Amino acid sequence: MPASVNAMLTPPKPQSLRTQVAIIGGGPAGLLLSHLLANAGITSVIIERQTAAHVMERIRAGVLEQGSVDILTNYEKYQK
Numbered sequence: 001m002p003a004s005v006n007a008m009l010t011p012p013k014p015q016s017l018r019t020q021v022a023i024i025g026g027g028p029a030g031l032l033l034s035h036l037l038a039n040a041g042i043t044s045v046i047i048e049r050q051t052a053a054h055v056m057e058r059i060r061a062g063v064l065e066q067g068s069v070d071i072l073t074n075y076e077k078y079q080k
C-alpha cells in the first residue's frame with residue numbers, strides 16, 4: 001500500500017487546533033460544506049466517528065440526484 005494511503009488510514013494523534021467551523025460528519029454534506037467554506041476563505045475541520053477506511057469503502061452514491069446538481073450549478077454561477 002502506498003505511504004500516502006497508509007497516512008490517510010492512520011488515525012491522527014490527538015492534538016489541539018484552532019478552526020472557525022467544526023463540521024460533524026464526513027459524509028457528502030460535510031465534505032461539500034467544508035469545500036464551500038474553504039472557497040470562501042473559512043477554515044473548518046471535519047469530525048468523523050468512523051475510520052477513513054470505512055468512509056472510503058462504504059457505498060454512498062452512484063448517480064448525482066437533481067438536488068445535488070442544482071446546488072453545485074447554483075454555486076458555480078455564484079462564483080462567476
Ligand SMILES: Cc1cc2nc3c(=O)[nH]c(=O)nc-3n(C[C@H](O)[C@H](O)[C@H](O)COP(=O)(O)OP(=O)(O)OC[C@H]3O[C@@H](n4cnc5c(N)ncnc54)[C@H](O)[C@@H]3O)c2cc1C
Nearest residue numbers: 025026027028029030047048049050059060061062063065
Ligand atoms: C447504498 C446507498 C446508495 C446510495 N446511492 C445514491 C445515489 O446514487 N445518489 C444519491 O444522490 N444518493 C445516494 N444515496 C444517498 C446518499 O448516500 C445520502 O443522501 C448521503 O450520504 C447523505 O449525506 P450526509 O452527509 O447528509 O449523511 P451521511 O452520508 O450519512 O454522512 C454522515 C456522516 O456523519 C458521521 N456521523 C454521524 N454522527 C456523528 C457524530 N456524532 N460524530 C461524528 N461523526 C458522525 C457518519 O459516520 C457519516 O460518515 C445512497 C445511499 C446508500 C446507503
